[in-house]
Amino acid sequence: MSPTRRTLRTIAILAALPYLTLKIAWIAGSHIGIPEGSSLLEHRTTMIFANTLTLLMDASVILLALLLTRPWGLRTPAWLLAFPMWAATGLLTPIMAGFPLQLLVKALGGSVYRPSADSGGNRAFLDEWVFGVVYGGFILQGLTLGALFVLYTRDRWGHVWRGRVQDLPRTVPNGTRRLALAAALLALAPATLNILWATGSTFALNEARIDERTTDFYVLEGLDLLYLCAAVNGGLLLAFRQGSALTVKLPVKVPLALAWLGSGAVACWGGWLLFASLGGVDDIAEQPTTPMILTYAVRVIIGTLVVILGVRFFKERAGAATSEPRVSA
16 A cells, blocks of 8 residues: 555544544533534434434545555445445535635625524524534545545556547447436426526525525535536436537546536435435424425436446446457567
């Protein structure tokens, strides 16, 4: 193992420790970082369950860091590595892109949400420093895990994404193209809502989201639209393999990266928000509207379709690589 990989692994593991420490403290009953009156203190059982779940999710970062850097990791079945890595990518990418951009916008004079007395006074559920510690750790985890994953996949599957889009076989199963078209058509609905919300419309938003709209909200809506575009365009390029002269000259790894990052962000965050919305809330103003819940569900479907398309592409490329005749020296 090279010093670079060893360093990346160490940083990934260390970056997970602050979050894990906070979660363990909260499960044990500590209120560190949680202000008085926070909604997190209202349901002890729910808090323990949620913190245990997210504790296990972040602990998997340590396992992934070891898997990507140890010899036994190269013998791990592809699906056993690909799914958790895809989920980690999907959950961490929006944080890695959104949090720094939100800080930049705030530094440039962006608006900040300040609850009024009518809306329940101070509705903050965590102290401000917690976000810096947690999201800072997530960004480091994402960068280091991403770098380790690129190095790992280059060693194990680098042959799969060699060449350019124009070099790929033009014969593609109709089922693969139907997946790409279905994802593109389904994306029209959430993309339309993202555009409406990013431009100031309150259509289909619940009262709490309307009240809390700041520059943070608009930044995240714009990024959500970007993830949808990445997933759909990556899937279309892999399925149809044609377009403008510039598009077809792209390296194969570009649409693969777009499909991987976009589908992960769309499906995983859509799934997380769908899971949270089904849990129910006490305040009716915070209950997601039906269009919001449907949007989360559609995002999960879109991401899943693009992932299936990607799996088919990898199988096709792997089969082509093994069928190529070997030339003896």
